[in-house]
Amino acid sequence: MAEVVFVDSEAAAGTLAAASIRSLILQKPDAVLGLATGSTPLSVYAALAASLKADPIDVSRVRGFALDEYVGLPADHPESYRSVITRDAVVPLGLNPSKILVPGGDPATIRTAGLDYEALIVAAGGVDVQILGIGRTGHVGFNEPGSSFASLTRIKTLTEKTRADNARFFPSIDDVPIHCMTQGLGTILRARHLILLAFGDEKADAIAAAVEGPVTSSKPGSVIQLHPHVTVIVDEAAASKLQNLDYYRYAWANKPWPGI
Numbered sequence: 001m002a003e004v005v006f007v008d009s010e011a012a013a014g015t016l017a018a019a020s021i022r023s024l025i026l027q028k029p030d031a032v033l034g035l036a037t038g039s040t041p042l043s044v045y046a047a048l049a050a051s052l053k054a055d056p057i058d059v060s061r062v063r064g065f066a067l068d069e070y071v072g073l074p075a076d077h078p079e080s081y082r083s084v085i086t087r088d089a090v091v092p093l094g095l096n097p098s099k100i101l102v103p104g105g106d107p108a109t110i111r112t113a114g115l116d117y118e119a120l121i122v123a124a125g126g127v128d129v130q131i132l133g134i135g136r137t138g139h140v141g142f143n144e145p146g147s148s149f150a151s152l153t154r155i156k157t158l159t160e161k162t163r164a165d166n167a168r169f170f171p172s173i174d175d176v177p178i179h180c181m182t183q184g185l186g187t188i189l190r191a192r193h194l195i196l197l198a199f200g201d202e203k204a205d206a207i208a209a210a211v212e213g214p215v216t217s218s219k220p221g222s223v224i225q226l227h228p229h230v231t232v233i234v235d236e237a238a239a240s241k242l243q244n245l246d247y248y249r250y251a252w253a254n255k256p257w258p259g260i
């Protein structure tokens, strides 16, 4: 089962996750990071950037794969995930931009872009740690409800709910692309460690379904129950619909080693 860790703040979640990623990079200087976009992972990138500033380590060989990309936005559009990942992670962490890859969102190549991206992940030796948020629809990456647990990187159609959630980054919902390229749930399952973060009560249903609900493609986050090494970091609000809170707290308090 997933390790479920409760935090008081997004900053505390960021500190925990960043410590784990830092330790990974120290052990494996060419570590492969799975990078999520959106609001959720910002505290992780901020904490890791602060840690690297206070006590620098060599990150020049770190590699990264973004989870997803909009189809049809030019790469230099400020809301393309290429731009977002550059702004939120590559620049603040001082990563080598040439080692950070994003699925191709060019409509001209979308039929082959998924398989090409999968081949690059395999050639890199797979993702060591995948950072994940979760959407109100229960999606991870942009794997909307109904996505196959065996799915690999491919084009998906965004739900209206997801487009409405992401409209805050665009002039209007009509400007939010309808399609995306996203790593599949099968791609995510291949990563060696998943760190899923969620904050706020609007994520409580999705977290309960992911951690404790039936394993079903109707709740794509429930794919984490099929993975052997998952850490879920949640605040009290996002955790509010979990049933086994006492056990999670007990397991964390008695963990034989510190950190995630």
Ligand code: PGA
Pocket (backbone or CB within 6 Å): 037, 038, 039, 040, 041, 133, 134, 135, 136, 139, 140, 141
């Ligand atoms: P958010 O999005 O981090 O911006 O809440 C999460 C998601 O949609 O996966």
